[in-house]
Amino acid sequence: MNASQAPRPATVADVARTAKVSKAQAARALGGYGAVSEPVRERVLRAAEGLNYRPNALARSMNTGRSQTIGVVIAEVENPFFGLAIRGASDALREHGYDVVLANTDERTDAExxxxxxxxxxxxxGIIASPADAGVTSHLSAAVAAGCPMVFLDRHVPGLDIDSVEVDLRRLAGQATAELLELGHRGIGFISAVQAPTDVYEPGLVLQNSSVADRLGGIRDAYARAGIAPDPRWFRLNAKTAEAIRAATHELLELDDAPTAIVASDSMVGLDVLRVLRERSLRVPHDVSFLMFDDMPWSSLVDPPITVLSQPAYDMGVAAATALLERLRGSTTAPCRRVLEGEMIRRESVAPAHGAVQETAARVGAARETAAT
Structure with missing residues (x-):
């Protein structure tokens, strides 16, 4: 059978004729709006099922004012963290009859x-979004002002009254850094893909991505509590591509006061850091301790298993969907930040600084502590 001979899709009029009701009654029963008796509704739904009727989403939205779709605007769809979060949001929304329309921005404000x-x-x-830049948000506030409810996932924007779902990454990063310092590490490297004006962190630099700013803030908090001044060169930004991550890792390892531990801002960065360590024949954790944000399936299977700072990505997606559904039901409560707890999962990739590496770290650390005072 060619395309011209294929049977045409059933229409509302076909369903109405089969159910022996008016077209208006059939439309109301199928669209779930307006007044229609239960016997009529049952006849219409049986007729629709028998005819394999598929509703016209555009027509339904014109009648009801609802499209039953939610937009999800994500920064990095290839990042496994966001993949899990999207799955959580989609599962929760599907239970309430909503479909998801997905867009990836690659952390670009123009794409967003x-x-x-x-x-x-x-x-x-409604829209679930992970804002690419907290300094460029007029399009987000305009969408909300136009009547489209919105929830931020993984990030917040100071001064913008929009619900958000996050993890307390500052506390988590501070906890991990404090433990590294207790193990004798003084140089702790941090590598992130976050977009910034410079590849090397500079004191006072304001990052427009709140989740990475919180990670870095937690690391610096722990140093401050320990009375140690970290070298800003240990913190590397703009590592967006595999080549940039590799370059940042090599540069860290070639510093005179090279870090004895490295923290990857996410699992995608972490994979390329581990590749560089292997290429340089550096053993984890004997030569360099390593940990990363996000617990991916492979992180417990490699040798040694990787210590991770785990975020409940799936639950974050569910929480974002739940918050948006509350807005769609008419909730008028003040927007709030929903903060979920992360967890440091200790495995075998972190060990005390020791040997020549430890001596170097202690010497450099003492010098920096003296300079700080």
């Missing part, structure tokens, strides 16, 4: 602005 515009053009009922 385009994605938000497309979502509004598609008349989505």
């Amino acid at each position: 602005e385009d994605a938000i515009r497309v979502m509004l053009d598609k008349r989505v009922d």
Whole structure:
């Protein structure tokens, strides 16, 4: 059978004729709006099932004012963390009859602005977003002002009254750093893909990605509590590509006061850091301790198993969807930050600084402590 001979899709009129009701009654029963008796509704639904009727989403949205779709605007869809979060949000939304329209921004504000515009053009009922830049948000506030409820995932924007779902990453990063310091590490490297004006962190630099700012803030908090001044060169930014991550790792390891421990901002960065360590024949944790944010399936299977700072990504997606559903039901409570707890999972990739590496770390640490006082 060619395309011209294929049977045409059933229409509302076909369903109405089969159910022996008016077209208006059939439309109300199928669309779930307006007044219709239960016997009529049952006849219409039976007829629709028999005819394999598929509703016209555009027509339904024009009748009900709802498209039953939610826009999800994510920074890095290839990042396993966001993949799990999207799955959690999708599962929760599907239970309430919503479909998901996904857009990836690659952490670019221009792509994010385009994605938000497309979502509004598609008349989505609400949006879950991970803002690329807290300094460029007029398109986000405009969408909310236009009546589209929004929830931020993994990030917040100071001064913008929009619900958010996050993990207390500052506390988690501070906890991990404090433990590394207790193990004798004084040089702790940090590598992130976050976009910044410079590849090397500079004191006073404001990062517009709140989740990475919290990670780095927690590391610096722990140093401050220990009375130690870290070398800003230990903190590397803009490591967006595999080549950039490799370059940042090599640069860290070639410093005169090279870090004895490295923290990767996420699992994608972590994989390339581990590749460089292997290429340089550096043993984890004998030569360099290593840990990363996010607990991926492979992190417990490699040798040695990797210590991770785990975030409940799936639960974060569910929580974001739940918060958005509350807004769609008409909740008028003040927007709030929902903060979930992360967990440090200790495995075998972290050990005390020792040997020549420990002596170097102690010497450099003592010098910095003296300079700080």
